[in-house]
Amino acid sequence: MQEALRDVLRIESLDLSVGPFDWAFARERRADIDDHFEAARRDRPGLWNGRVLLMHQHEIEGSTLRGRYFETDFASFMAWRDFGFPGGEVTNCFALGALRGSDGVYVLGVMSAGTMNPGRIYFPGGTPDLSDVVGAEVDLEASVRREVCEETGLDIVALDIDAGWHCVPAGPMIALLKPMQSRETGAQLRERISANLARETEPELADAYLACATSDIHPMMPGFIEVFLRTVLRSAAD
Template sequence: MTGQPKLCRVDEVVARLDEGPWPWAMAERARIDAHWAGLIAANPALYNGQVLIARDRRFAGNRLEVRYTPTDYAAFLTFRDLGFPEPSTSNCFGLAALRASDGGFLLGVMGGHTANPGRVYFPGGTPEPADVLPDGRVDLLGNVLRELGEETGLRPEEVEVRPGWTVAVEGGRTALMRDIRIDLPAEAARARIMEFLDAEAEPELAGIRIIRAPEEAEQDAVPGFVRSYLRHAFRSQAD
């Protein structure tokens, strides 16, 4: 897909885990291992943990249905860096579209030790096996709130989670953005988060950027799906 990411709103995302293996990762293991060796040579802080990759994604009325398969981070990054070569498989991840009481959005600047250094987007990340419930459902809202806490220090009781999801499809990426509000002005919320980051030995975020108008996010460091979300959000506010 080229051009602007496609945005749509769904009432719910129903996600389940299919136990592996992932055939692409099995077939490409030698290439994955070689690619991973290069990645960790450049950035030894990377860790080859387990993540979930979406093997199937379909819209059904006002909901999105996703099937995930576990894989290692090395396979996930190789697949990403090769441009998502298997069309039916994608990175389907949740993000906290964090908005302050004065209307400003709070975006994180990824730290230099991460796999996305310098990128600027909402707190969140690819789901992990820890997000799988005992009945096999993948708790994507739980994933978003966990990632929000890990990256910003904000606890679930400190924020308001609005209903529904905004889905942005951009090539091999499917961003699931949840409207999350904090009852603080943007500058105060940023100060609260920066206090948390300053106390962390190795925070995932290098900083917090406040966006008060869509043109402030029109830069290469901000992914297209975030820019599309912000344009829509500010346009809806104006209407």
């Protein structure tokens, strides 16, 4: 087990299920949601109103995160975020791969122009969907492994993957970061990712971004990424 990080929770196990939930926001604001999504698609026609999973209850007990997800449409999720997370009853709990090179450099992705978050800088991963459901359970371990492979083209088998998670609660969001250690340097990983993106017709990432010091924290990073990087990079410098 890795040493616990300051300002970031250490989670060793997940107990996540899925079931029905009547989300008042999606029901009551349907017309506003549909109008908002159509407006977004005029600028980003590649947006797809698929099905995603959000969480309506959760608790952290010791080093275990327990939660219950429900299924909704992407348009409702996007509007909920863009309207300022109204309601206070729902959480976006998602998994990201905290990819790190052999030289200690973290490797993130710059989201492409056609995505929900153009230009934003994240670790690869994202909000779970129906493909992450096994029976009545949500498998975020499988989700983050698949997303890292799809977004970067890296061979997931070649990465040393931590058994646990680092958790950054951020208001209506819970970011679960899975430490993934490569035997290649950050620069080598970026070169591999760039080559993979060049082969794709509609890549989700526009570029890879390297962070090896707190000075590399960028304004296009969301708050939970900044919290994580400040914590791990300061720990490495101590």
